Amino acid sequence: MQYLSRRSLNIAPYTAGEQPKERTYIKLNTNENPYPPSPRVQEVLRAFDAGTLRLYPRPDADGLREAIARAEGVKPQNVFCGNGSDEVLALSFPAFFDEGGLPACFANLTYSFYEVFASFFGVNTHIVPLLEDFSFDLSAMLAADCKGYYLCNPNAPTGIALPRETVEAFVSKAREKGRIVIADEAYMDFFGESAVPLTKSYDNLLVVKTFSKSYSLAGIRCGYAVGDTGLISALFRMKDCFNSYPVDAVCQAVCAAAVEDKDYREKTCTLVKTERERVRSELLSLGFTVPKSGANFLFAGRVILSGEELYSALKREGVLVRFWNKPILKDFLRITVGTPSENDALLEKLKEILR
Ligand SMILES: *Cc1c(COP(=O)(O)O)cnc(C)c1O
Numbered sequence: 001m002q003y004l005s006r007r008s009l010n011i012a013p014y015t016a017g018e019q020p021k022e023r024t025y026i027k028l029n030t031n032e033n034p035y036p037p038s039p040r041v042q043e044v045l046r047a048f049d050a051g052t053l054r055l056y057p058r059p060d061a062d063g064l065r066e067a068i069a070r071a072e073g074v075k076p077q078n079v080f081c082g083n084g085s086d087e088v089l090a091l092s093f094p095a096f097f098d099e100g101g102l103p104a105c106f107a108n109l110t111y112s113f114y115e116v117f118a119s120f121f122g123v124n125t126h127i128v129p130l131l132e133d134f135s136f137d138l139s140a141m142l143a144a145d146c147k148g149y150y151l152c153n154p155n156a157p158t159g160i161a162l163p164r165e166t167v168e169a170f171v172s173k174a175r176e177k178g179r180i181v182i183a184d185e186a187y188m189d190f191f192g193e194s195a196v197p198l199t200k201s202y203d204n205l206l207v208v209k210t211f212s213k214s215y216s217l218a219g220i221r222c223g224y225a226v227g228d229t230g231l232i233s234a235l236f237r238m239k240d241c242f243n244s245y246p247v248d249a250v251c252q253a254v255c256a257a258a259v260e261d262k263d264y265r266e267k268t269c270t271l272v273k274t275e276r277e278r279v280r281s282e283l284l285s286l287g288f289t290v291p292k293s294g295a296n297f298l299f300a301g302r303v304i305l306s307g308e309e310l311y312s313a314l315k316r317e318g319v320l321v322r323f324w325n326k327p328i329l330k331d332f333l334r335i336t337v338g339t340p341s342e343n344d345a346l347l348e349k350l351k352e353i354l355r
Helices: 006-010 039-047 050-054 062-072 085-096 113-120 138-143 164-176 196-200 229-242 249-260 262-285 307-316 340-354
Strands: 026-028 079-082 104-107 125-128 148-152 180-184 205-210 223-227 297-301 319-321 332-336
Touching: 026 332, 026 340, 039 249, 050 249, 062 079, 062 223, 062 249, 079 085, 079 229, 085 113, 085 180, 085 205, 085 223, 085 229, 104 113, 113 125, 138 164, 148 164, 164 180, 164 196, 196 205, 196 223, 223 229, 249 262, 262 297, 262 340, 307 319, 307 332, 307 340, 319 332, 319 340
Parallel strands: 026 319, 104 125, 104 148, 148 180, 180 205
Antiparallel strands: 079 223, 205 223, 297 332
């Protein structure tokens, strides 16, 4: 079509997991939390004065940033909020990487949005394959000639998590080389070794988190970054080139209430973690290869059926999981940990299918 730019003709966008409406599935495909958000979220929504929506929200989400800073043990000026952590990650590309310049380095199997953002912003990439056991090849990453790194920890879709000391050693070596590390901790609350405390000693570390997974708030769209004020102010400059008010007023109020209810988040994360271990051991006994996961999902495969066959059979049985028709990934499924009864249904269907 003649009216479109080369960019819109040529870009290959990210494909999100299905959100089907035609029937109800046991939905284990997009890593949503199976539990509702904190009861305080409902209270905030009930008490919310719609009259205030006449006004624009606070452009820099100040109240929310203060609440996040208190919860994370940092200062508000070390926090940046965006409309989902996807937006924060998107803004990080132009903030820290030059168009056509030294590449952004990340793994071949990791959050696939990094590749899309890099291509959209004209940032070169240096892709490093995972090792045989699906862990990051950190020494190959350090040896790459690049401007910085995207380190998804725990990694998606494998679920494998790096301990904080490993991340610290990596960040420290990256700093010696003058490189930034963007740690995407979308799933960190299911593992519990966040690199946020390291941001006080390492000005080359930006930690990105989201309300979508551990806070059960995927529907409201909020994510944030924690880091040195030099990094944070670059994100603010990028934001103000796109959208001065990315975090709406309802979202700011809801997320501030959620981040203050640490006990509730820990309680639901513990339920998910307990189920994760139970489902993993059941999958192992069915013959699946399942790396140890620090996230709210399991990466399972290498059985007699391909990922696609399993995915389709499960879908017919009303259970939705994530499948990618790509090298390596095609032998696996990514399965979100649900409630105990959802997980029981999954395991029962899998047993039938494999039999
Ligand atoms: C879910 C996810 C995000 C983004 O979440 P938002 O809903 O945009 O906050 C970022 N990184 C990874 C690895 C994710 O899985």
